Amino acid sequence: MFDLILKIALIAISLATLCLVYRLVKGPSMQDRIIALDTIGINLIAIVALTSIVLDTYAFLEAILLLGILAFIGTIAFAKFLEKGEIIERERDL
């Protein structure tokens, strides 16, 4: 029973990721693509978590936190590039 639920959840998240891939390819503006990439990262976290339940192991828990941090930093870098044109400034003009 529990296996069935896990499989249904994995399939649902895979379908959601597929819809996000559609938005990634189609997305009219750059911002849509960045949001789609960020959400794909979060769906990947869910897939890793469900897979670690299926495989009955604790070995992937670090990967979950790692993916969260990397998705966060990557999205911020993209957003800053779109807003300012440069990612790392030499000196802030205050």
Add this chain to the structure above:
Amino acid sequence: MRKNDLILQTVTKVAVFIILLFSVSIFFGGHYSPGGGFVGGLMTSAAIVLLLLAYDIKTVAGILPFDYKIVLAVGLFIAAGTVASSIFFDLPLMTHAYRYFDLPLLGHTSLHSAVLFDLGVYLVVVGVTMTIIQTIGDDDE
């Protein structure tokens, strides 16, 4: 119109400490669980990159006054020294040793010399990543 990054900077102030703590935990847990010097070093440089994104190179150089090329060299020196030090005990290269110590706060703990090698790897990874990012990310000059 000047943009104002108040939300990003406030989130960064909290998130950087969580990421640094996670990197230290991954570094010290490398013997028994997934992780180790490489991922720990990458996570530490991710924290520094987050600081660089929220602030600028000059501010971060004020917070963390390291020359990352020297960090790299120190890491290589520690790793090579750990590898070479087994010569002095008439053992082959890269022979590691461990012993149990009774530490005041941590109790009965096993200390392994592979951690020193891992510390070298950690410092090399941080140094290389930050040197690459600062060299490429710089705008001019």
